[in-house]
Amino acid sequence: MNAAADDVAIRARGLTRCFGKLVAVDHVDLDVPAQRVYGFLGPNGSGKSTTIRMLCGLLTPSGGEIEVLGLKIPAQADELRTHIGYMTQKFSLFEDLGVRENLEFLAAIQGVPKAKTKRRVDELIEQYHFGDRQRQLAGTMSGGQKQRLALACAVLHEPQLLFLDEPTSAVDPESRRDFWEKLFELADAGTTLLVSTHLMDEAERCHRLAILDRGALVADGTPRELTAQLEGRTFTVETDDPRAAQRALASVAGVLGVAQVGNILRVLTGAEGVTPDMDRALATTGHKAALAAAPPNLEDVFVAATRRDAERAA
Amino acid sequence: MNVRRLWAIVVKELRQLRRDRITLAMVVGIPVIQLVLFGYAINTNLRGLDAGIVDQANSAGSRALVMDMLATGVVAPVARVNTPQELMAMIRRGQVGIGIVVPPDFERRRIDGRAVAQILVDGSDTAVQAAAAQLMQVPIDSAAPDTRAPATSTPVGGRISMVAFYNPQRRSAVNIVPGLIGVILTMTMVLFTAIAIVRERERGNMELLIATPLTSSELMIGKVLPYVAIGLVQTSVILALGTWLFAVPILGSVVDVYLASGLLILANLALGLLISTRAQSQFQAMQMTFFVFLPSILLSGFMFPFAGMPKLVQWLAEILPLTHFLRLIRGVMLRGAGLREMWLDVLALAVFTLAMMALAILRFRKRLD
Ligand SMILES: Nc1ncnc2c1ncn2[C@@H]1O[C@H](COP(=O)(O)OP(=O)(O)OP(=O)(O)O)[C@@H](O)[C@H]1O
Ligand SMILES: [Mg+2]
Numbered sequence: 256m257n258a259a260a261d262d263v264a265i266r267a268r269g270l271t272r273c274f275g276k277l278v279a280v281d282h283v284d285l286d287v288p289a290q291r292v293y294g295f296l297g298p299n300g301s302g303k304s305t306t307i308r309m310l311c312g313l314l315t316p317s318g319g320e321i322e323v324l325g326l327k328i329p330a331q332a333d334e335l336r337t338h339i340g341y342m343t344q345k346f347s348l349f350e351d352l353g354v355r356e357n358l359e360f361l362a363a364i365q366g367v368p369k370a371k372t373k374r375r376v377d378e379l380i381e382q383y384h385f386g387d388r389q390r391q392l393a394g395t396m397s398g399g400q401k402q403r404l405a406l407a408c409a410v411l412h413e414p415q416l417l418f419l420d421e422p423t424s425a426v427d428p429e430s431r432r433d434f435w436e437k438l439f440e441l442a443d444a445g446t447t448l449l450v451s452t453h454l455m456d457e458a459e460r461c462h463r464l465a466i467l468d469r470g471a472l473v474a475d476g477t478p479r480e481l482t483a484q485l486e487g488r489t490f491t492v493e494t495d496d497p498r499a500a501q502r503a504l505a506s507v508a509g510v511l512g513v514a515q516v517g518n519i520l521r522v523l524t525g526a527e528g529v530t531p532d533m534d535r536a537l538a539t540t541g542h543k544a545a546l547a548a549a550p551p552n553l554e555d556v557f558v559a560a561t562r563r564d565a566e567r568a569a
Numbered sequence: 570m571n572v573r574r575l576w577a578i579v580v581k582e583l584r585q586l587r588r589d590r591i592t593l594a595m596v597v598g599i600p601v602i603q604l605v606l607f608g609y610a611i612n613t614n615l616r617g618l619d620a621g622i623v624d625q626a627n628s629a630g631s632r633a634l635v636m637d638m639l640a641t642g643v644v645a646p647v648a649r650v651n652t653p654q655e656l657m658a659m660i661r662r663g664q665v666g667i668g669i670v671v672p673p674d675f676e677r678r679r680i681d682g683r684a685v686a687q688i689l690v691d692g693s694d695t696a697v698q699a700a701a702a703q704l705m706q707v708p709i710d711s712a713a714p715d716t717r718a719p720a721t722s723t724p725v726g727g728r729i730s731m732v733a734f735y736n737p738q739r740r741s742a743v744n745i746v747p748g749l750i751g752v753i754l755t756m757t758m759v760l761f762t763a764i765a766i767v768r769e770r771e772r773g774n775m776e777l778l779i780a781t782p783l784t785s786s787e788l789m790i791g792k793v794l795p796y797v798a799i800g801l802v803q804t805s806v807i808l809a810l811g812t813w814l815f816a817v818p819i820l821g822s823v824v825d826v827y828l829a830s831g832l833l834i835l836a837n838l839a840l841g842l843l844i845s846t847r848a849q850s851q852f853q854a855m856q857m858t859f860f861v862f863l864p865s866i867l868l869s870g871f872m873f874p875f876a877g878m879p880k881l882v883q884w885l886a887e888i889l890p891l892t893h894f895l896r897l898i899r900g901v902m903l904r905g906a907g908l909r910e911m912w913l914d915v916l917a918l919a920v921f922t923l924a925m926m927a928l929a930i931l932r933f934r935k936r937l938d
Contacts, residue, residue: 311780313937332935336782347777351588352581363577364781392588 264289264416264447265310269319272305279305281470282319287449287463292442294461295451296557302470303451304344307418310449311341324416337366340409344420344451346401350394354385354404357393358411365412375411382437383407398425406434410441417441419450423457435460455553466560473560478553485551485559487527492520492537494544503536512558522546523555525562570790574783578791582765586795592761596799600753600806607745608815620644621656621665626675634686638669638704653689660689667701746811747898748871750804751891754833755865756858758800762841763854765792766933771851779935786930793838793926800834801827820905828908829897832918836890839925846932865891893917 265287272280280302287293295303308314310323312332321328326335348357358379362372380389383403388396393404402425409417419438423431435457438448442462450461458464458478465475474481494500497515504513504522509529514521522533530546537544586592624631639646644667650656656668668689672678678685690701766788769775778788804827811817819826840861848854866872868882869891875883886892893914900906908915 308937313776313780313935315936315938329936333782336780339780341777341780343773343776345773345776347773347775349581349585349774350772351585356581356584360577360581361781363573364778364783366571366574366782369573 262289263287264324265449266322267310267319270306270309270316270321271318272302272309272314273317279470280309280316283465283467283470283472285465285472285475287447289447290442290445291462292438292448292450292460294458294464295449295467296453296455296458296464296553297451297467298453300469301467303467304420305470306467307341307420307449307451311335311339311418313341337412338415339418340412340414340416341418342402342405342409342420342422344424346393346405348393348401348405348408351392353390353392354396355380355389357404357408361408361411367412379407379411399427399430402426403430403434406437410446413446415446417446417448419448421451421453423452423454431457455557458553466557468561474556481556482551482553485523485555487548488524488559489549489551489555490522490524490530490533490546491549492522492544492546493518494520494537494540494542496540496542499540499542500537500544503540504533507532507536511562512555514554514558521549521555523551523558525559570784570786575787575791575794578783578788579794582792582795586799595757596803597806599757600803601810603753604746604749604807604810605814607749608811617645618643618667619647619665620667620669621648621650621659622646622669623650623653623656624671625651625673626671628676630679631671631675631686634671634675635669641704643704644669653687656689666690667704669704744899744903746807746815746817747902748895749811750807750830750898751833751869751894752866752871753803753807754800754830754894755837755891756862757803758796758834758837759841759844759861760855760858761796761799762792762838763844763848763858764841764851766842766845767848767851767854776937779937785933785935789842789926789930789933793835793842796838797831797834800838801830804830804834817902819902821901821907825901825908826898829894829901829915832897832915832922833890833894836918836922836925839922839929840890842929843925843932846929865889868892870895887917888921890918890921893921 263286265285267283267285270280270283270285271278283302283306285306295306297303305314309316310321310328312323312329312335315329323335324338326332328335349360352360355376358376359372362376367375380386383406385404385407388400393401396404402422406419406422409419423434426434438450442448450457452458461478463475463477464481466473466481492500492504497518497520501513501515501520504510504520507529509525509532510522511525512523524533533546537546622635624635638644647665648659650659653668653670656665656670659665660668670687670689671685672687675685688701688704766775769778808819808826812819841858844854844857844861848857864885868878868886869875869889870886871891875886875892878886896914897908897911897918900911901908
């Protein structure tokens with residue numbers, strides 16, 4: 256590993272992948288810092304899985320360059336495989352093998368030294384709470400348990416770099432906290448993690464994240480950097496008739512998005528200084544409405560990024 | 570090639586197989602069922618075919634002829650009618666499979682040396698046709714004790730047409746069982762491996778496997794090895810049943826039988842793997858397997874004699890592993906030959922195996938696209 260690879264684990268330039276006419280990933284530039292949790296945020300079909308597959312050398316890019324841990328991908332993909340762990344979005348362990356059998360199989364395949372295998376497998380069974388179900392067939396486990404096992408298998412050989420594709424989609428909020436705890440432990444121990452998600456609260460936990468929309472990278476940075484860009488552009492509206500207020504606000508030029516959260520409306524504007532216009536629009540509804548500034552969150556970032564993109568396209 | 574990874578694949582396959590009750594049942598069930606079905610169905614001599622009889626002469630001689638025919642046991646009389654027309658109608662309706670017609674001028678014909686009787690056969694069933702041939706062997710001289718000469722020259726002398734007839738009764742279980750080893754191994758071995766890789770792709774396991782350091786050859790060979798053992802188990806089941814139920818002899822060495830079977834097993838497993846790298850779904854894999862299986866059964870010489878086939882078809886059949894195996898196994902089991910004497914067929918199987926295996930490994934990409 257050269258010096259550059261020590262601070263940047265993944266570097267991609269102009270990464271593109273087409274499926275026939277569909278451009279699933281469209282000129283994405285990425286710099287993933289080493290030993291951090293890097294988030295991939297995007298809605299369904301935005302190209303998260305496709306990007307991850309190209310980064311671990313499973314899919315050949317239609318265009319662009321990739322360097323992972325200092326290795327050129329896909330040319331040096333074989334060499335890369337010993338250094339990465341990949342947790343697929345769809346459960347990909349053997350459903351007709353037990354928990355321990357799956358771990359033992361992967362230990363052999365990943366080349367964990369024979370002498371260390373038993374200790375390592377025992378350790379993971381303990382850490383990932385499979386002590387009482389070591390012999391249970393993977394296929395009979397619940398969705399969350401399967402994902403826990405998949406993570407255990409992905410980290411089995413202590414890879415330098417972990418790709419986790421929507422690792423918590425079936426995990427309940429309680430266990431999700433547990434799950435993320437583990438991810439940070441891994442990052443502290445020196446592992447680089449790339450985690451895809453479509454959940455804002457998960458994205459918020461990442462050290463850094465990239466937002467994908469329809470194959471394109473629309474924003475990237477730390478969560479704080481990303482939200483800071485929206486300072487002064489997010490508001491809440493409290494009113495008796497949120498539906499009418501929503502309609503009124505949507506027609507105001509400069510309003511990017513209005514979303515109802517319970518009885519409150521969350522408003523995102525394209526720039527500062529739209530407040531008077533919004534007040535006027537709210538007055539037309541005939542109901543009392545209280546407009547107040549609110550701190551921006553990642554959802555706003557997401558809406559802002561995708562809207563800006565749509566406007567540019569129009 | 571890393572032995573530990575290879576072994577991990579073998580162990581994994583065996584563990585999965587142990588939990589797959591249906592496949593396990595197939596391993597033993599298919600040989601037993603096929604052997605019993607083929608062995609008995611093809612071996613059974615046709616006896617007691619429903620026959621209709623028209624004896625228009627109704628003389629002592631004609632009655633004696635009919636009695637002789639019935640005495641063969643091939644036919645059993647179910648109806649006696651008055652005219653050949655009625656008999657033909659019965660055959661058309663399927664009430665009888667065979668009709669025996671003795672014309673009114675039976676005695677004159679016997680003296681003239683002309684055909685004395687006619688046998689009407691339901692030609693839609695080749696087995697019945699073959700049975701009719703037996704009836705024609707009934708010697709006319711017994712019906713005409715005073716003249717011995719005409720029997721050989723009359724068309725009634727079934728001996729003449731017998732030669733042209735292809736007689737399935739001659740093919741006893743002794744011929745079928747060795748071939749059946751090949752047919753069963755072809756069917757099960759190709760199918761097992763054809764499904765093996767497609768299944769992992771369908772279940773999503775493949776995306777995990779190709780992201781690991783596992784190599785194509787480790788995966789392919791690891792998948793084949795457990796099934797070699799299974800194939801040899803199947804061979805043993807067929808051999809045991811064959812000798813026990815049908816008293817099939819093994820004139821040559823048992824080691825040679827297993828060596829030949831091992832070669833066929835490897836050839837078929839390699840072919841299955843190649844199919845597996847092509848097929849998109851388990852269903853497609855099965856379709857392709859049958860696409861291979863059918864010509865194997867028809868052209869290899871198992872069903873029809875190899876020598877009787879057109880040159881082009883013979884060339885085609887030479888590609889099929891089963892063709893070579895049949896020569897080997899029949900040679901070893903029935904003629905007591907050694908494999909060394911038939912080295913050309915041994916070589917053919919080995920070359921086929923290596924070619925298929927190489928193609929499968931080359932075709933298998935550690936990529937999703
Ligand atoms: N093998 C393929 N053939 C054709 N189209 C594909 C293929 N794989 C992905 N796509 C398309 O590429 C686009 C991006 O898919 P991808 O799986 O990367 O999305 P994603 O961001 O992972 O979505 P999700 O959150 O639903 O997992 C989708 O429109 C999808 O239909
Ligand atoms: Mg996905």
